[in-house]
Amino acid sequence: MNKTAHEIYDEAYKIWNPDRVNTFRSFGVELVMGEREGSYFKDLEGHHTFINMHSNGGVYNLGHRNPEIREALVKGAELVDAGNHYFPSPYKNELNERLLAASPDNMKYVFVLNGGGEAVDAAIKFARRTTKKSRVVSLSCAFHGSTGISMQASNPTIAESFNMKPDPDLYTHIEYNNLEQLESVLKKKDTAAVIIESIPATAGFPMPIENYHKNVEELTHKYGALYIADEIQTGLMRSGDMWCCCKYGATPDMIVTGKGLSGGYYPMSAVIMNEEAASWMKDDGFAHTSSFNGTELGCIVASKAMEILTREETVANVDMLTNFFAQELPKIQRKYADFFTEIRQCGVIMGLKTAHPFGGGALMLSLIKHGVWSMMANFDRSVLQFKPNLLMKKETAEEVISKLDQSMGDAIEMVTEMAAKNG
Ligand SMILES: Cc1ncc(COP(=O)(O)O)c(C=O)c1O
Known part of the structure; x- marks a missing residue:
C-alpha cells in the first residue's frame, strides 16, 4: 500500500464519503493516520506528528495501541x-x-x-x-x-x-x-x-x-x-x-x-x-x-x-493531568482573554469556549498546523473539545499547552478575517 494521502483522499471521495473528503480539503487538510503510539500519531508519510487531544471521544482513553x-x-x-x-x-x-x-x-x-x-x-x-x-x-x-x-x-x-x-x-x-x-x-x-x-x-x-x-x-x-x-x-x-x-x-x-x-x-x-x-x-x-x-x-x-x-497509577495520572490543565489553561486564557472566554473542566473533560461562533473551529485548524489534533464541538463551534488520554505524560501535556499558546494568534486572525468578510 504505497499510495499517497492525496491519492487515498481521491479514492475516498469516489467510494467512501465525498462530503467528508471535501470538508477536510476545504480546511486544507489531507490527513491520513499513519503510525501511532500512546498520545501521538503520525500522518501517513510520517512527516508530521500530532498529539491526540481528541482521543476519538475517549476511544483512546488509554492512548493509542496500549x-x-x-x-x-x-x-x-x-x-x-x-x-x-x-x-x-x-x-x-x-x-x-x-x-x-x-x-x-x-x-x-x-x-x-x-x-x-x-x-x-x-x-x-x-x-x-x-x-x-x-x-x-x-x-x-x-x-x-x-x-x-x-x-x-x-x-x-x-x-x-x-x-x-x-x-x-x-x-x-x-x-x-x-x-x-x-x-x-x-x-x-x-x-x-x-x-x-x-x-x-x-x-x-x-x-x-x-x-x-x-x-x-x-x-x-x-x-x-x-x-x-x-x-x-x-x-x-x-x-x-x-x-x-x-x-x-x-x-x-x-x-x-x-x-x-x-x-x-x-x-x-x-x-x-x-x-x-x-x-x-x-x-x-x-x-x-x-x-x-x-x-x-x-x-x-x-x-x-x-x-x-482502576489502578492507583492511572488515578494518580488523571489527578496530575487535571491539576496541570487547571493551572496552565487560565494562564493562556488571561493572555488571550478577548478571544478565549471560558474554561470548562471536570477532570480531563475540557471545553475551551471562545468569543467567536467558529472560534473552536479556528483553534482546531490552527492547532493542526502546530501538531495537535483536537475537535471543535459540533453543536457549538465556538468551543474546542480538549480531550487528552488518561495516561498522557506531563511532558506531552506541557507540549500541548505550549502549542495551544502558539496557535492562538492564527486562530484569532482567522476569526477576525471571517468577521470582516461577514461585515
Ligand atoms: C455521549 C455519547 N453518547 C453516545 C455516543 C454514540 O456512541 P457510538 O458512536 O459508539 O455509537 C457518542 C458518540 O460520540 C457520544 O459521544
Whole structure:
C-alpha cells in the first residue's frame, strides 16, 4: 500500500464519503493516520506528528495501541473467538464483575454490546419495558448516537436530516440544566426514561448547575421513570471518578458506557443496570439479542481496560493531568482573554469556549498546523473539545499547552478575517 494521502483522499471521495473528503480539503487538510503510539500519531508519510487531544471521544482513553491491551487482545485471540452470545462465559462474567465493582452498589447486572448508540437504544428499551411507558426525555443539545432510538433522543436536527423527526408523543427534548422543564414533562406521567449525557460533549461540555444530576435523579423517580446516565464520553475515569454523574452525587438506574471500554481496539459498550432496569432478564432473557453482544475476545480486552483504569497509577495520572490543565489553561486564557472566554473542566473533560461562533473551529485548524489534533464541538463551534488520554505524560501535556499558546494568534486572525468578510 504505497499510495499517497492525496491519492487515498481521491479514492475516498469516489467510494467512501465525498462530503467528508471535501470538508477536510476545504480546511486544507489531507490527513491520513499513519503510525501511532500512546498520545501521538503520525500522518501517513510520517512527516508530521500530532498529539491526540481528541482521543476519538475517549476511544483512546488509554492512548493509542496500549501495549497491555494489545497483549490481552493477541493472547485472547489465541484462546477464544467471538464466542456465542447465547451461552454464559467466564470472560463475560469477569468483565461484568469489574464493571459492577466500579459502579454504585445499586447496580446488579450488565448487558454488553458493541457500539454506544446500540447500548443507548437497549437502555431505553429496557426502561420502556420496565415502566410500561414510552416517552423519552433527553437534552436538545445531546448526542447519543446514530442508531434509531439514540438518534431520536439526540439533538433533533440530526434525526430530521434523515426524515426521522422524533414523534412528539414519544420524545421530548429539554434544555440542559433546566429542571423546571424536566418536571413539567414528567408531570404527564408517561415518561419511561430520562437520559442525560452527564456533561454534553457535542455541545462543548457546558458545566452542570449545582446538584443537577441529583435533582434529575429525584425528579425522575418521583414521577416513576428511570434515569439513564449516558457516560459514553464522560465515564471511565475521565471526570476523575469512574462515572461523572456519581462524582456529582447521583445514582442512576442505568449507566451506559462505550468508547474507551474498547481499549482502542475492540468495539465494546455496556448497559449497567439496577434490579428494576434489568427486570426483563428475569422474565425473558432471550428478549434482546444480537450476534456480538458479550463477544468473548471483546470481554477480554475490555476487562484489561477496566483493570488499567482502576489502578492507583492511572488515578494518580488523571489527578496530575487535571491539576496541570487547571493551572496552565487560565494562564493562556488571561493572555488571550478577548478571544478565549471560558474554561470548562471536570477532570480531563475540557471545553475551551471562545468569543467567536467558529472560534473552536479556528483553534482546531490552527492547532493542526502546530501538531495537535483536537475537535471543535459540533453543536457549538465556538468551543474546542480538549480531550487528552488518561495516561498522557506531563511532558506531552506541557507540549500541548505550549502549542495551544502558539496557535492562538492564527486562530484569532482567522476569526477576525471571517468577521470582516461577514461585515
Ligand atoms: C455521549 C455519547 N453518547 C453516545 C455516543 C454514540 O456512541 P457510538 O458512536 O459508539 O455509537 C457518542 C458518540 O460520540 C457520544 O459521544
